[in-house]
Amino acid sequence: MPKAHESRRKERLDRGVKVRSDGVYAVASWREMAFLLGPRLLLIAGLLIMPLLLMPVPYWQKVLTIICIYSMLAIGFDFLAHYVGLVSLGGALYIGVGAYIAAILNTEMGLPLWATIPLATVLGGGVCTVLLWPCLPLRGVYFAIVSLMFPLLAARLIEAFDIFGGTDGIMGLDGFPNRWSEMYVLIICLLLALFALRQLVNEDVGLVFRGVKDNDQSVKASGIDITRYKALGVFIASSLGCLGGACLAHIYMWAGISQFALDFSIIPIAATVVGGGGTLAGPVIGCLILVPISELLRDFGTLRIAVYALILMAFIVFKSEGLMSYGARKYNQFEHWVEI
Amino acid sequence: MDILIYGVINSATLALMALGFTLVYGVSRLPNFAHGALYVLAGYICWLLLNRLGLPYILAIALALGLVAVVGGAMYQLILVRIRGMSISEIIASYAIGLAILEGLRWGGLKGGTFTLPAFLEGSVDIAGVSVDFQRILVVVLGALLVGLLYFFVNHTRLGLALKGMAQDERAALTLGIDSDRMAVASMALGSLSAAIAALILLPLGSIVVEAGYHVLIMAVAVCIVGGLGSWTGAILASFVIGFAQILTTAYLGAHFQVVVAILAIILTLILRPSGLFGKQKELEERV
Numbered sequence: 001m002p003k004a005h006e007s008r009r010k011e012r013l014d015r016g017v018k019v020r021s022d023g024v025y026a027v028a029s030w031r032e033m034a035f036l037l038g039p040r041l042l043l044i045a046g047l048l049i050m051p052l053l054l055m056p057v058p059y060w061q062k063v064l065t066i067i068c069i070y071s072m073l074a075i076g077f078d079f080l081a082h083y084v085g086l087v088s089l090g091g092a093l094y095i096g097v098g099a100y101i102a103a104i105l106n107t108e109m110g111l112p113l114w115a116t117i118p119l120a121t122v123l124g125g126g127v128c129t130v131l132l133w134p135c136l137p138l139r140g141v142y143f144a145i146v147s148l149m150f151p152l153l154a155a156r157l158i159e160a161f162d163i164f165g166g167t168d169g170i171m172g173l174d175g176f177p178n179r180w181s182e183m184y185v186l187i188i189c190l191l192l193a194l195f196a197l198r199q200l201v202n203e204d205v206g207l208v209f210r211g212v213k214d215n216d217q218s219v220k221a222s223g224i225d226i227t228r229y230k231a232l233g234v235f236i237a238s239s240l241g242c243l244g245g246a247c248l249a250h251i252y253m254w255a256g257i258s259q260f261a262l263d264f265s266i267i268p269i270a271a272t273v274v275g276g277g278g279t280l281a282g283p284v285i286g287c288l289i290l291v292p293i294s295e296l297l298r299d300f301g302t303l304r305i306a307v308y309a310l311i312l313m314a315f316i317v318f319k320s321e322g323l324m325s326y327g328a329r330k331y332n333q334f335e336h337w338v339e340i
Numbered sequence: 341m342d343i344l345i346y347g348v349i350n351s352a353t354l355a356l357m358a359l360g361f362t363l364v365y366g367v368s369r370l371p372n373f374a375h376g377a378l379y380v381l382a383g384y385i386c387w388l389l390l391n392r393l394g395l396p397y398i399l400a401i402a403l404a405l406g407l408v409a410v411v412g413g414a415m416y417q418l419i420l421v422r423i424r425g426m427s428i429s430e431i432i433a434s435y436a437i438g439l440a441i442l443e444g445l446r447w448g449g450l451k452g453g454t455f456t457l458p459a460f461l462e463g464s465v466d467i468a469g470v471s472v473d474f475q476r477i478l479v480v481v482l483g484a485l486l487v488g489l490l491y492f493f494v495n496h497t498r499l500g501l502a503l504k505g506m507a508q509d510e511r512a513a514l515t516l517g518i519d520s521d522r523m524a525v526a527s528m529a530l531g532s533l534s535a536a537i538a539a540l541i542l543l544p545l546g547s548i549v550v551e552a553g554y555h556v557l558i559m560a561v562a563v564c565i566v567g568g569l570g571s572w573t574g575a576i577l578a579s580f581v582i583g584f585a586q587i588l589t590t591a592y593l594g595a596h597f598q599v600v601v602a603i604l605a606i607i608l609t610l611i612l613r614p615s616g617l618f619g620k621q622k623e624l625e626e627r628v
Contacts, residue, residue: 089432153607309443
């Protein structure tokens with residue numbers, strides 16, 4: 001058999017329904033509307049129904065909340081990496097900062113849960129942005145390395161200075177009133193974040209973000225302060241992470257050094273690579289796949305880290321477009337081989 | 341005096357840890373984030389050969405070095421070559437390989453009990469009133485020897501010169517008939533070899549633990565960034581800067597701060613002078 005690339009190539013054509021539903025005429029028929037809304041509704045409805053389906057197995061409901069937290073982190077990573085051009089390998093920093101701020105507000109100042117979570121989101125985003133501000137002029141590998149170092153540094157500093165409860169962490173946070181509120185708060189936050197970000201990247205500001213990523217010099221030449229836009233991007237992404245961190249702290253009723261752990265940095269990246277970078281919905285799908293795998297392997301201890309490291313590696317090397325882009329292509333286009 | 345002697349030893353340790361990393365980055369612009377994993381792997385293979393197969397120490401060392409070099413070369417040839425040039429993918433993929441090796445080892449082999457390699461030389465000697473064991477002196481001697489050998493190799497052998505050519509100008513090297521992929525494999529193998537050498541010299545001082553992998557990676561990255569990625573002299577000088585800084589903070593503040601120093605050094609260097617103290621890259625290329 002001749003090798004595929006020698007004698008033939010794959011031709012891709014948009015499906016008719018895709019072409020018809022691209023413009024404003026999409027509202028002309030139910031079929032086109034269903035084509036457009038189908039995948040979106042599937043995700044929304046799927047996430048909203050999931051807690052009910054998992055009712056018989058409370059353990060997996062817990063896993064669902066963890067999935068949502070990782071998803072928010074992963075969406076933030078995807079947004080930052082593929083729309084602003086900053087690859088932040090230190091997602092754990094956001095989780096940790098969010099968790100600690102929520103814990104301090106809750107235990108020291110006695111604020112209730114519904115106040116600490118939004119406050120931790122905004123304050124945490126601010127703190128992370130200020131911390132990363134000096135690194136914003138860096139790009140590529142250099143920003144990646146610095147951001148990887150921040151959570152490690154934060155954990156070591158807390159350990160060394162014995163602040164914020166030292167190695168024991170801060171205990172005695174309020175929990176959520178019940179597990180339903182826990183799940184639905186997270187799911188609704190996740191969906192809001194996902195669709196808000198998808199909207200944002202198509203607004204004017206999203207255009208500037210992409211400009212910063214693709215050609216920062218020309219954005220600069222247009223008289224736009226790129227550092228400020230990068231800071232805004234970091235603020236958005238880190239707020240999402242801090243929101244996740246604050247919820248995590250309230251779910252476990254505890255904030256500690258392990259919230260700066262490697263898991264929070266590596267799973268979102270793996271999920272983004274598996275789900276497809278630059279799609280924003282892809283990372284959620286990636287988390288829906290990876291986090292349960294990691295939970296199933298919990299009995300094998302650290303083997304699970306090895307397994308998702310291998311999955312990550314396999315995807316980045318062999319299927320770098322990710323599941324979401326692959327799925328979108330199959331959904332939107334016909335493919336067939338043509339002789340050349 | 342304490343500080344001076346242990347500072348030198350610590351600096352030599354750091355230089356040993358970082359040599360492989362800077363070698364690979366210098367030649368093939370590949371940030372090998374699996375460096376720490378290869379270090380631990382070398383120690384574990386050597387321990388296995390020594391204790392499970394009962395080979396003599398010298399033979400076990402030689403075999404472990406060879407095996408790790410092969411693993412490093414294979415890692416490039418089979419996996420990393422496909423994502424060459426995409427620096428973020430390179431970091432993520434090599435880090436993933438490293439994680440897989442380290443956590444795989446933690447799950448499969450390195451758990452329960454302690455794993456130690458015997459020292460090459462037992463005993464200790466007094467230097468200016470400070471007692472230093474032979475192994476630590478050996479670290480300094482062998483570290484210097486390794487640096488010397490690598491220097492000789494890079495400047496006076498065919499393969500070394502080819503590697504140097506690649507590092508300076510990949511296109512020009514290609515036109516002169518130097519195969520860039522084969523050179524990259526060679527540099528990865530060499531880099532892994534130096535990680536393994538570092539492991540076998542340093543590990544007898546402590547025990548083989550998975551955490552060492554992360555520690556070595558952080559230290560190697562710290563030294564290379566402070567010294568300027570890809571710069572040899574820079575790396576060696578930086579290991580002295582960080583080495584002494586660590587010993588000083590340990591003496592005056594406490595052992596907790598060792599890693600803090602290294603990480604702070606990375607962050608500060610990147611913010612203030614991204615091309616490193618002795619980096620040759622133009623700053624404009626690295627910064628916006």
